[in-house]
Amino acid sequence: MIAPAGVPDTRLARGIxxxxxxxxxxxxxxxxxxxxxxxxxTDADRLxxxxxxxxxxxxxxxxxxRGGYGTQRIIDRLDLAAVRRDPRVFVGFSDLTVLSGRxxxxxxxxxxxxxxxxxxxxxxxxTEIESLRKAIMTMDxxxxxxxxxxPSAAVSVPGTATGTLLGGNLTMLQAGVGTRDLPDLHRAILxxxxxxxxxxxxxxxxxxxxxSGALRxxxxxxxxxxxxxxxxxxxxxxAQAVQDRLATLGVPVLGGLRIGHGNGxxxxxxxxxxxxxxxxATLTVAPGVAPRS
Numbered sequence: 001m002i003a004p005a006g007v008p009d010t011r012l013a014r015g016i017x018x019x020x021x022x023x024x025x026x027x028x029x030x031x032x033x034x035x036x037x038x039x040x041x042t043d044a045d046r047l048x049x050x051x052x053x054x055x056x057x058x059x060x061x062x063x064x065x066r067g068g069y070g071t072q073r074i075i076d077r078l079d080l081a082a083v084r085r086d087p088r089v090f091v092g093f094s095d096l097t098v099l100s101g102r103x104x105x106x107x108x109x110x111x112x113x114x115x116x117x118x119x120x121x122x123x124x125x126x127t128e129i130e131s132l133r134k135a136i137m138t139m140d141x142x143x144x145x146x147x148x149x150x151p152s153a154a155v156s157v158p159g160t161a162t163g164t165l166l167g168g169n170l171t172m173l174q175a176g177v178g179t180r181d182l183p184d185l186h187r188a189i190l191x192x193x194x195x196x197x198x199x200x201x202x203x204x205x206x207x208x209x210x211x212s213g214a215l216r217x218x219x220x221x222x223x224x225x226x227x228x229x230x231x232x233x234x235x236x237x238x239a240q241a242v243q244d245r246l247a248t249l250g251v252p253v254l255g256g257l258r259i260g261h262g263n264g265x266x267x268x269x270x271x272x273x274x275x276x277x278x279x280x281a282t283l284t285v286a287p288g289v290a291p292r293s
Contacts, residue, residue, distance in 0.1 A: 001016070003029065005069055005071045006039065006069060012119075038069065046074055050078065060089065061136065063116075075181060078106075083103060097168030105184075109271065112267055113267065113269075122263075124263075124264070127264070141285065146254060151225075151226045152223045155243045156254065160252060162189070163219035164187070164273060166189070166270055167190045170193065170194040182214060185214060189275075190221045191221075193259055194261075195262075196227070197229060197238070200241065202241045203236075203242075219251060220254070220276050221252075269288025272286045
């Protein structure tokens with residue numbers, strides 16, 4: 001359990017309880033409880049914990065304590081040789097999109113876009129706990145069905161598409177343009193979600209990704225949660241802005257997936273083979289773990 005970005009709080013206790021309920025032994029990084037401004041310790045100390053987690057042969061899973069901001073500051077010094085030498089599970093989302101992207105681009109390591117250890121029971125209950133457990137501890141395929149109650153469910157372009165599921169938080173994906181963190185999305189299913197962003201922000205970020213060429217050749221788009229997106233009378237909603245931007249790509253788009261910062265957050269493996277089908281309103285993802293050889 002490490003904190004490469006923001007400072008965790010008392011909610012860690014609940015997350016640890018859940019992981020121990022899976023039968024896991026939870027170890028805290030040496031600097032997990034440090035504080036350096038708005039960061040969970042200095043860059044050197046957060047990096048030391050991150051690299052230690054991927055170097056220790058006794059560690060089989062690395063879990064981010066929380067997101068926020070800060071992973072970008074240390075990602076270029078990740079020990080990629082250690083990652084390649086002994087692959088292991090990594091779980092995180094939001095700011096940790098940066099780490100998931102680097103694990104894929106540099107080592108083709110599948111990671112898991114799911115809840116932080118800084119657990120919020122009002123947002124994630126028994127169904128979401130089981131989703132995390134199943135994703136990281138079984139070889140069952142993962143099937144998510146679009147939830148019509150999610151604001152992003154209004155975004156849809158009909159069709160079926162298959163490709164590698166890649167992406168994560170839209171803000172972090174856009175910030176990754178021109179870096180080694182943004183995966184090659186050619187023939188991929190792009191996953192995106194975000195929180196506290198206005199409709200024009202979604203527009204701006206998707207426009208930048210399009211103009212940069214990052215979306216050229218994608219197979220389809222799977223859309224998670226638009227959490228706390230302001231609604232302004234007489235203007236587009238976030239869903240309408242995203243629909244306008246994505247409809248021009250000519251690929252299937254499925255919205256309404258409970259992935260991201262909102263209530264009912266489910267877990268999916270990034271880097272695994274996936275299919276979106278707008279007729280059945282499903283995202284089906286191959287398992288992200290395999291037996292150790």
